[in-house]
Amino acid sequence: MISKFSRIQFYLLALCFSAFITSCEKEEDDDHKHYDVPTTYVFTDSSGNSTVDYTGQTQRLDMLTEMMTYVKTANTSGVTLDAQKLKDMYANQNAQFTGAGLNVSDKQIKDKVFAPDQGLFEQYFDSIAVASQSTSVAVNGIAGVGDNGTNKYLFSANGIEYTQFIEKGLMGALIYYQAVAVYLDTDKMSVDNTTVVSGKFYTQLEHHWDEAFGYFGVPVDFPSTTTGSRYWGKYCSDRNTLLGTNQKLMDAFLKGRAAISNDDLDTRDGQIAIIREEWEHVVAGTAVHYMNGSKNDFADDALRNHQLSEGYAFILSLKYNPARKVTIQQIDYWLELLGDNFYEVTLTNINTVRDEISVVYGFESMKEQL
Amino acid sequence: MRQNISAFLAIILSGLILTSGCGKDSPNKVNFDRKVMLENYANNIIIPTYQNLKSKTDSLKTAVDSFTVNPSLNELDVLQNIFLNVYRAWQLAEVYELGPAKDVLLRSSFNTFPTDTTLIGSNLRSGSYNLETASNFKAKGFPALDFLLFGLAASDAAILDFYTTETSAANRLTYLTDIIGEIKTKTDGVLNFWQNGYVETFKSADGTDVGSSTSYLVNEFSYTWELTKNPRIGIPLGKKSLEIPLPKKTEAYYSGISVELAVLNLQNIRRVFIAEPINGTVQGLSLKTYLDELGAEHNGQPLSDTILTQFDLAIAKTELVPNPLSDAVANNTTVVNVAYIEIQKAMVLIKNDMPSAMGVLITYQDSDGD
Numbered sequence: 183m184i185s186k187f188s189r190i191q192f193y194l195l196a197l198c199f200s201a202f203i204t205s206c207e208k209e210e211d212d213d214h215k216h217y218d219v220p221t222t223y224v225f226t227d228s229s230g231n232s233t234v235d236y237t238g239q240t241q242r243l244d245m246l247t248e249m250m251t252y253v254k255t256a257n258t259s260g261v262t263l264d265a266q267k268l269k270d271m272y273a274n275q276n277a278q279f280t281g282a283g284l285n286v287s288d289k290q291i292k293d294k295v296f297a298p299d300q301g302l303f304e305q306y307f308d309s310i311a312v313a314s315q316s317t318s319v320a321v322n323g324i325a326g327v328g329d330n331g332t333n334k335y336l337f338s339a340n341g342i343e344y345t346q347f348i349e350k351g352l353m354g355a356l357i358y359y360q361a362v363a364v365y366l367d368t369d370k371m372s373v374d375n376t377t378v379v380s381g382k383f384y385t386q387l388e389h390h391w392d393e394a395f396g397y398f399g400v401p402v403d404f405p406s407t408t409t410g411s412r413y414w415g416k417y418c419s420d421r422n423t424l425l426g427t428n429q430k431l432m433d434a435f436l437k438g439r440a441a442i443s444n445d446d447l448d449t450r451d452g453q454i455a456i457i458r459e460e461w462e463h464v465v466a467g468t469a470v471h472y473m474n475g476s477k478n479d480f481a482d483d484a485l486r487n488h489q490l491s492e493g494y495a496f497i498l499s500l501k502y503n504p505a506r507k508v509t510i511q512q513i514d515y516w517l518e519l520l521g522d523n524f525y526e527v528t529l530t531n532i533n534t535v536r537d538e539i540s541v542v543y544g545f546e547s548m549k550e551q552l
Numbered sequence: 553m554r555q556n557i558s559a560f561l562a563i564i565l566s567g568l569i570l571t572s573g574c575g576k577d578s579p580n581k582v583n584f585d586r587k588v589m590l591e592n593y594a595n596n597i598i599i600p601t602y603q604n605l606k607s608k609t610d611s612l613k614t615a616v617d618s619f620t621v622n623p624s625l626n627e628l629d630v631l632q633n634i635f636l637n638v639y640r641a642w643q644l645a646e647v648y649e650l651g652p653a654k655d656v657l658l659r660s661s662f663n664t665f666p667t668d669t670t671l672i673g674s675n676l677r678s679g680s681y682n683l684e685t686a687s688n689f690k691a692k693g694f695p696a697l698d699f700l701l702f703g704l705a706a707s708d709a710a711i712l713d714f715y716t717t718e719t720s721a722a723n724r725l726t727y728l729t730d731i732i733g734e735i736k737t738k739t740d741g742v743l744n745f746w747q748n749g750y751v752e753t754f755k756s757a758d759g760t761d762v763g764s765s766t767s768y769l770v771n772e773f774s775y776t777w778e779l780t781k782n783p784r785i786g787i788p789l790g791k792k793s794l795e796i797p798l799p800k801k802t803e804a805y806y807s808g809i810s811v812e813l814a815v816l817n818l819q820n821i822r823r824v825f826i827a828e829p830i831n832g833t834v835q836g837l838s839l840k841t842y843l844d845e846l847g848a849e850h851n852g853q854p855l856s857d858t859i860l861t862q863f864d865l866a867i868a869k870t871e872l873v874p875n876p877l878s879d880a881v882a883n884n885t886t887v888v889n890v891a892y893i894e895i896q897k898a899m900v901l902i903k904n905d906m907p908s909a910m911g912v913l914i915t916y917q918d919s920d921g922d
Contacts, residue, residue, distance in 0.1 A: 332792060480657055480660045480689055529684065548762045549763075550768070
């Protein structure tokens with residue numbers, strides 16, 4: 183009875199808030215120029231042609247997915263990984279993909295990864311291939327598959343799950359970096375916005391914005407639809423209850439794109455700042471989440487090391503944002519506290535990392551529950 | 553016309569709601585002082601529970617010191633009995649995994665089961681171990697004591713040999729003492745924290761939002777009941793392993809008091825619900841009186857009544873399971889299953905209905921499987 187009543191109240195509140203927010207938005211737009219911001223990522227020209235295209239981003243996310251499917255086969259003891267195959271997938275050479283159009287695509291992951299870190303992932307491929315050779319059960323000092331009865335993960339001798347270093351690492355060094363540090367940065371945002379690109383329906387500037395959006399990994403009607411979200415889109419949804427990042431990020435992408443199509447670059451710049459800030463909240467919030475997860479499963483070697491590997495890679499990813507709130511020194515310090523042997527990590531250090539990240543990002547009140 | 557009126561009303565209403573207190577988290581305007589409730593829990597329930605645990609762990613320390621000086625059958629018997637009393641006292645304290653207990657991860661430090669007997673063996677033989685590192689959490693605490701005091705051999709006389717004449721006897725004694733020392737230190741630390749300032753912190757976070765004390769309490773209340781449902785009973789019963797029983801996964805496997813501990817734990821959750829002190833009569837505000845004040849109902853009945861009825865049923869059915877549980881899950885499956893089902897039935901009431909009525913978010917979760 184009461185819960186039904188409070189739900190109604192909640193809807194009313196939500197309604198009034200949304201009314202409040204949209205009316206705010208309109209007023210703000212009125213200050214500048216008159217144009218509509220759509221509620222889904224659908225933009226058309228005056229003839230009705232879609233001006234949106236981010237197939238290159240979709241293809242790279244597809245490539246990453248195929249790579250990770252292959253990597254995860256080694257979570258079964260006895261299945262070995264071929265480092266060269268991973269390097270081929272990384273650089274899209276020697277036709278390693280099965281998805282339509284991927285092998286013949288001129289896109290690849292490697293050349294879009296933050297240049298100084300391109301080689302790091304090839305080292306990860308070598309390391310995970312070595313770990314996959316082991317047929318032992320994973321324990322401190324011995325690589326192999328760790329199994330807590332429910333979950334199985336491949337660990338190095340030091341309890342590092344390279345699968346996570348690769349996947350979450352590339353979410354940082356490829357996806358996040360390309361979106362917030364490349365496509366939304368000055369160079370890509372200073373291109374032509376008056377001429378339609380030959381053979382297309384969009385301007386170069388519109389296209390760059392779409393490419394940033396394409397890396398977000400969400401359906402065009404996000405967040406009313408979250409099905410189909412992947413990579414950052416999925417993690418954004420996972421943190422949304424406490425951080426409210428879904429609507430903020432989607433609104434910023436929509437508003438910035440509408441601003442570009444209406445040549446309102448001040449508004450666009452405001453949205454870039456929002457995207458960088460909110461996306462960083464997703465990264466940091468997810469890092470805190472995995473610190474808590476490592477804590478909650480502290481005594482379970484497999485689950486703890488799995489979640490620490492994820493958390494480690496998310497913390498590392500914080501560096502790829504040009505507007506980041508942390509210094510490289512802080513990131514390095516946190517990673518140092520987690521150490522290079524996840525069997526020997528201490529609770530005190532996990533608490534310290536979690537607490538310090540929470541201070542930087544204003545998560546203190548929710549840090550236990552993120 | 554009718555639409556216009558309702559739209560008009562909605563605007564008026566939303567205006568009212570906005571001005572009357574947006575930002576306040578509670579969906580309920582009821583006359584209930586959560587600060588008073590929290591103070592009642594802190595001073596009359598939680599601190600006495602930790603004091604009880606402390607007096608038992610102090611005795612345990614004395615007993616192990618005495619056993620070290622004079623390792624005899626009589627001293628072993630004393631030590632075993634005191635240990636079982638500590639294990640019982642722990643069932644009453646387990647639910648308060650928040651604040652100082654959460655910081656040191658009291659639950660995982662004290663009660664990670666099943667214990668890793670191989671690791672215990674290699675640790676004590678080498679004489680070189682750090683009980684704080686992650687991988688040693690399954691080689692310490694009550695489950696390790698359960699093994700070291702009841703599981704080394706079939707008879708007490710043979711167990712005593714492991715501390716007198718067997719290989720590594722001296723090291724084993726040291727290991728036993730170290731584990732008990734850690735339990736005492738951590739218990740003292742948490743109690744000390746509560747007695748020197750944490751009560752103030754606890755009662756001042758008197759909202760229902762994430763990070764509030766009510767939120768922590770409600771989450772741990774539900775989580776602890778779930779711990780009896782899954783690790784204590786469900787997992788040994790085979791609920792996560794295709795109904796194939798896993799007797800060795802029971803709590804207190806070696807001493808065989810698993811059912812007694814499970815009953816104590818369930819009874820304690822009932823006690824927490826009504827704010828009944830461990831030695832004394834119910835007084836003051838509780839989660840139950842809060843639910844009543846909110847008018848929370850379930851199928852036309854007060855939700856608190858439904859919860860208490862289901863708690864009583866679950867406790868009664870669990871009491872019917874014969875000790876040891878490790879035997880019952882294999883040979884008395886039906887009785888254990890009935891208990892499991894009644895415990896499970898309470899979950900929806902305390903994990904969904906109660907938090908929803910209170911406007912509290914359940915933030916604990918099973919670990920990500922990805």
